[in-house]
Amino acid sequence: MRKTNNVIKIKDFKVDKGLPFDQEYNFAYLDENTKKMIRRAIIKALCIPGYQVPFASREMPMPYGWGTGGVQVTASCLTKRDTLKIIDQGADDTTNAVSIRNFFKKTSNIKTTEITEKATLIQTRHRIPETPLKKKQIFVYQVPIPEPLAFLEPKVSETIKMHSLSEYGAMHVKLYEDISKNGHIETAYAYPVKTNDRYIMDPSPIPKFDNPKMNNSPAIQLFGAGREQRIYAIPPYTKVKSLDFEDYPFDPFKAEHACDICGSKNTYLDEIIVDDAGNKSFICSDTDFCNKRKNK
């Protein structure tokens, strides 16, 4: 190990409270001009539901794929009055959620919460909370690949044309392949949707169980893809329909179990291997919802 003078002492960290507020940063890390540019992209995205707006994504102090897009959108929407909730796979206490929450505590000194109803801004990776979103909440998704057509058509110039001319036939080829291979639509996450009867959109890798929650939601839903430099959005009360076939309708699948902690039968569950004998336990992936039910 190299010796340096400014070694950070581990005991200085208080993981539960996060890092102390650092005045050296501009509020919420990004400079005001960058936030203005991102807000413009967000407004444009809200005006054209499901349309991917390019933006000049910045380098963030975290690797691509860890939510750089979501973080930039969150940073641009944050005000000092906001209460922030960060979730990763439904949980508030996993690495990605903890580090992003600490990042915003350190750079903006705002209130954070784990309770969905209390949050005014929620950033998520891979889940929509079980507690319904409400009016005046902003919901930010971290998106790895914003282009739903990317797997069928590698050329971006061509996918842009396909979107602008609504040439979406190829999208169903993927679903056709699923049915012919498995007898049902196997796509379980990042299940493509049509937004406002116009643009086909990748909802980020949320389980298809969550897709119906996007439809007609009273909250503002924003999607940020940092590496791919795209922002898109669903304004409140917008129709969001999952693609399907007439004879194979969309099915929001979940595991056929109840939560082993709170007993909930209609929430999305994580399957956990609990010992070397392969025994399993199913628990709610939304930790906030599960805790609340358990404590009732």
Next chain:
Amino acid sequence: MIIPILKVTNLSKSYDNIVGCKNISMSLYPGEVLGIVGESGSGKTTLINCLSGNLEPDRGKIIFNINNKETDFLNISESEKRKFIRTDLAFVHQNPRDGLRLNVSAGGNIGEKLMSVGYRHYGNIRSLATKWMNKVEIDKSRIDDLPITFSGGMLQRLQIAKNLITSPNVIFMDEPTGGLDVSVQARVLDLIRSLVNELNLTVIIVSHDLAVIRLLADKMIVMKNGTVIESGLSDQVLEDPQQEYTQLLVSSVLNV
């Protein structure tokens, strides 16, 4: 009077200073099969790429007249053009790998065009795909197999099924039997001929193989250096070629 389904006037396309094709005029009537022959580099492929919308020509006019609806192919918006190409035209590539999605099953490939024109019923798409697999003589048990497991001749037949399933009005074929061995060629040609007769297709077929043209085409044009040097009924041109180059072409066919 029969109106031509396709009328081309003074079509030219060059690549920088190199002539692709020059001042081509021709017309094609419904149900007709037109063969285009010529040596490599004579502009055959440039011509059908211009006609099928793959290339933008420099000058000239292309008018399609389908069901009494005239379409000025070079003066419509891009969305109309793409829709027209999708619904009214079809293109069979020389290499079937260019016209198929190799990571999508045979059924998915055949069904793609249906889905792109609005079919949303899996059962119907599947049964139409099966019907067309039968038509092009591919065993229907292969419907869920990937094209990479198919032989060259099967791939070409699959590509033909994929293109014909939506009953396009004009079909372009660029050397459809080019990469196949002789016995497979014969089978694919036989298939194309029976489909042409059965479905009364309007086809433009490019080939340097005069046997293909004699077998399939009603009319033919001979190209050299980007221009049409001879045209007429194919029997007439092949039996009594007027131009020196055509005479050379006809006499250089091997008789086994």
